[in-house]
Amino acid sequence: MPRARLRDLGIVTGSLPPGQWNAITDVPGVRVGYATLIRDVPSVVRTGVTAIWPRGPEIWTDAVFAAIHSFNGNGEMTGWAWIAEQGMLASPICITNTHAIGVVRDAICAYAVEKKVPVPWLLPVVAETFDGWLSDATSFPITAEHAVAALDAATSGAIAEGNVGGGTGMICHEFKGGTGTASRVVQVAGETFTVGTLVQANYGARELLRVDGVPVGREIGPDTVPSHRDIPCDAGSIIVVLATDAPLLPIQCQRLARRATTGLAWVGGIGSNSSGDIFLAFATGNHVHHGKAISAVRMLSPDNMNPLFQAAAEATEEAILNALTAAETMTGFAGHTAHALPLDRFVEVMRRYRP
Amino acid sequence: MPRARLRDLGIVTGSLPPGQWNAITDVPGVRVGYATLIRDVPSVVRTGVTAIWPRGPEIWTDAVFAAIHSFNGNGEMTGWAWIAEQGMLASPICITNTHAIGVVRDAICAYAVEKKVPVPWLLPVVAETFDGWLSDATSFPITAEHAVAALDAATSGAIAEGNVGGGTGMICHEFKGGTGTASRVVQVAGETFTVGTLVQANYGARELLRVDGVPVGREIGPDTVPSHRDIPCDAGSIIVVLATDAPLLPIQCQRLARRATTGLAWVGGIGSNSSGDIFLAFATGNHVHHGKAISAVRMLSPDNMNPLFQAAAEATEEAILNALTAAETMTGFAGHTAHALPLDRFVEVMRRYRP
């Protein structure tokens, strides 16, 4: 059975409708690009860089509102202090391997210098999860060129999932993990808004994995599909990027980001100690133009946030599941193999519990 | 079918074992008391006060470490600033109706004055959820005497659930809600620790209610058991108090408190806008004696927190479900009726999904 998206398997989680692509790119203007490194010499690496543009290149001078929530902070997301202070994001976001945070971060600075972005310095956002079980992270394979390649490869529309970009070497609920995306469309205050998420999923215990409440992780245990847990490397983490075109203020982006916790919990993530479960939400519905003294912005009333909260939770849940159903079995560093969620068995379990 | 606790119905959620009482009182020293007001004159009130003593009366001079997390802050928990600053709690906690926060708070101050507690002032913790649909909250029925009664009634061992104390007039997932409790026991670092929770559950949409992943709320919809949602009063909130005897520092109590979000998500709480989803965790495993210049304390290593995290999530989940299975149908203010979760139908649904 070929890899697929969750809905292609006839499995639907949540109750809100997805957008056209069921992807973060359903939020108008959002683009995603990948650089993927899969090679065995000079070192065995299964890694990469994911780039997310909140808007097109105008992001450098037309900021979106944004906020970050850390459910469990055993991870890194640069740019935190600035977003916490001003609630704005004016550069692309990258996600990569833990050891490559620095090179990718500086690469975004250099990219902006090259593009003659009219600001003296940048505080870009780069997040990470650790791929050291499948990839020789200590060989530091990521270069500035990979970051630029991901930035330049960004597209709208349908985007790849599974073993791509920063998600290449990930493991999730003891299956092969990776990059996933999803979206939800809601009607609020007489308008239509989209919430999209992109996750780099690298966390979780097998036994806690649930899909629409079905205990899939217990049904497909390590006796059926081997886990990597015999190796003493409990590396974890999940990065969630949430995008919406709703007119939210920074404090409301904070509320949205916090709801990724709910979607994560539905799949079975409890924020394990070694996990960097860090969520960034940005809202494109307002514009803050560089150099403009006073900006006119709109604010959705708090009373109208509930559909967005549910959308954020549902889109996070489905993005993780899409990472699991898309990712293919991978053998990498030290001969380690991370096994994909077996789709036929998965579908069989779901049918048994939801006849 | 008489009201019962979840496990008495043969339904088990989570995988960790509960303590002797499956209650917050399984944490040694923790005591709980209630004052319950159910009367129809001079006003129709269904309200009360819940008191939680982290230790016995020595709490006034032998502080526990503590922390507060707000998943959605449309609520009140006094004493916040002091706990955020010092990470300590040196007084009992009360939970009551929104409009009674003040009287109960000052009553604790007066209680301490009467008990000649040797501190010049107090910053006690009082939290709330709103019972204005079943109770005439605008008649301000709670008095200082009720607070004192709850404080003095506190006991260890098995404690009441459902329509008692501050939980008397609550509604949860559009069924009758109230007070619930549960606990989990874990082996960590060669020692045995207990995590107990007590919830005052007053939040949630029917359609999102899940029990062990089973969509109970959809199966027992408003067509089967009426909801109160035709009344334009979307009052919500859940207060979770988590107790443990593990030797945690304040920053680790913060981590524990945050995991109530996970348990809440498993039942179907997404932190609706009007909900005050505020969680307080305290750890009795360390002692900070008033007037002692330097205290010797112990710290569980971060690597050993995972069992406590799972325990916190599971105990929160089960405490909410115990509130639902214990609470009885109640008619109150303005003739409003909140219907209890029908246990026979509930058991039938669970059996159908988990044959």
Added chain:
Amino acid sequence: MPRARLRDLGIVTGSLPPGQWNAITDVPGVRVGYATLIRDVPSVVRTGVTAIWPRGPEIWTDAVFAAIHSFNGNGEMTGWAWIAEQGMLASPICITNTHAIGVVRDAICAYAVEKKVPVPWLLPVVAETFDGWLSDATSFPITAEHAVAALDAATSGAIAEGNVGGGTGMICHEFKGGTGTASRVVQVAGETFTVGTLVQANYGARELLRVDGVPVGREIGPDTVPSHRDIPCDAGSIIVVLATDAPLLPIQCQRLARRATTGLAWVGGIGSNSSGDIFLAFATGNHVHHGKAISAVRMLSPDNMNPLFQAAAEATEEAILNALTAAETMTGFAGHTAHALPLDRFVEVMRRYRP
């Protein structure tokens, strides 16, 4: 020499100009009222309530943006969670004695019920400092009527300072303290904005007191003017309320509130352990009307915040100094006397250092 405001003494701190009244009421719409209790029977009390209306009565349905910063959280400010969550304030603020937080808070709820405010519940903001050295706080003298009296007494224009309202029994830098206010006017982005502050000042060590950098506290030591420090009651705290008509978002109110730390430091406050140094900033420049689905708001660009930051620091500094120069020597509970800053000697010291 009669009590006076700082500028009436010919002493100017800071460099920005004050508003017409050099008071928080320079921010259009802001009103302040006091209830002051000075009596010797049945208990010796020197206490009161201060009420601040961010707007007129329309505040109940036309919220201002707001944020709270705790520099040292050994204090209480109710309503915290809601403001942290939504960044809005839709009720008057009261400041009183520590033991009266509750009664004043519930009184605001009852006041709103009486005024038929169209919201089911309220989470009002009440803050405190402790007056137990001059006032018999354990007699719990404040009643709901005092809160209502302060609310109803609110006026614009010039307002009283020193031993009034919640500031009645305060002590500051070991002199008689109390209520103080000040304001600054800045030109930003082609518009004129006012920042006003009101403080309830009850903190600080004599030796750290500085005025415009002059070590006044060392020059007028306990040998010259007795301190209360021989009594083992190191009760402290300062509440700062900052108001502005600038069009700030909630996250920007947070930044403004944090700058009270700077003004406090200039006078000599270091956030002592027993001090509740809690600062609330609200911005009237935007309106969020109850029931409106989407609000159009304006945001001052971050680049334009500096004058407001300086204004916040300067107005906080001068408000504290106005509390000191306005407050009169007071004898109260247990025969305790708190001595006022002697103005003649103060002026002499300032002239000596700033010839």
Added chain:
Amino acid sequence: MPRARLRDLGIVTGSLPPGQWNAITDVPGVRVGYATLIRDVPSVVRTGVTAIWPRGPEIWTDAVFAAIHSFNGNGEMTGWAWIAEQGMLASPICITNTHAIGVVRDAICAYAVEKKVPVPWLLPVVAETFDGWLSDATSFPITAEHAVAALDAATSGAIAEGNVGGGTGMICHEFKGGTGTASRVVQVAGETFTVGTLVQANYGARELLRVDGVPVGREIGPDTVPSHRDIPCDAGSIIVVLATDAPLLPIQCQRLARRATTGLAWVGGIGSNSSGDIFLAFATGNHVHHGKAISAVRMLSPDNMNPLFQAAAEATEEAILNALTAAETMTGFAGHTAHALPLDRFVEVMRRYRP
């Protein structure tokens, strides 16, 4: 007059005594190293790296408690999420130029790999201020070798100040700024503790500069010593690292870090919008050994924190002033010159105000 330390000029700020070196290295075990780049080809650079070891190399497996406070977050400090989550720091800290955050961060990871540090990944702390006015930051001159050089150059005892390490190209209150350090010794709870600070000072307006309350910035205005402010580059920021050997918990390190705000305010820093005023405090008085399940730690009582708070404020103040008195006039990128604080004139002003 040769450059000097503040006290060498006969000027004493604060009232607590400094340690032996009046430096962060007075805290036993703390070591500081620099790599300084001053060259004109291929690009004109005035930059560098400062490394701070909280302990010796045992830091990799014997963590200190730590916390971060952002007074104004227009800056970067990596490692934030992990410290906020666990309150621990288990690696050296580096401070450099804004554009070199990444290369230095990854270099610490590689350094740990080379040293065979027994952890799978690291989340190191690297902070920055921007030196783009004196140094061609867009030439990205810092390499991993510079980071390693700073790490390996670390020493105890007296350390260099002014134009060294990450502080090489800094500007402070419109004078030449840079690296500064200071310390304070306090007696608390029958024990002696040291608080040391190291600052990279690159912030501030001339007119706000004060030394012991004396308005030095107004007295030595741009007419006397030219400012760089005619160039439209309002780059700012100050990083403060606070170290103590007191037995503090993470939450208490947070309190200590916040007090850097007070010392900064005394010199004239108000947290300008473009300034990244980020403070990290670590406490070596407790040890958390890698792999140890339960650690025995000590906690100083909150009541005993005040001397440490004052020490933190005073040491921060003096470290900034030491940066100013040590830094020499520098000409760099684009022919820009940043003028040093003229010591003779400075001493004259101080004598005039403090005869």
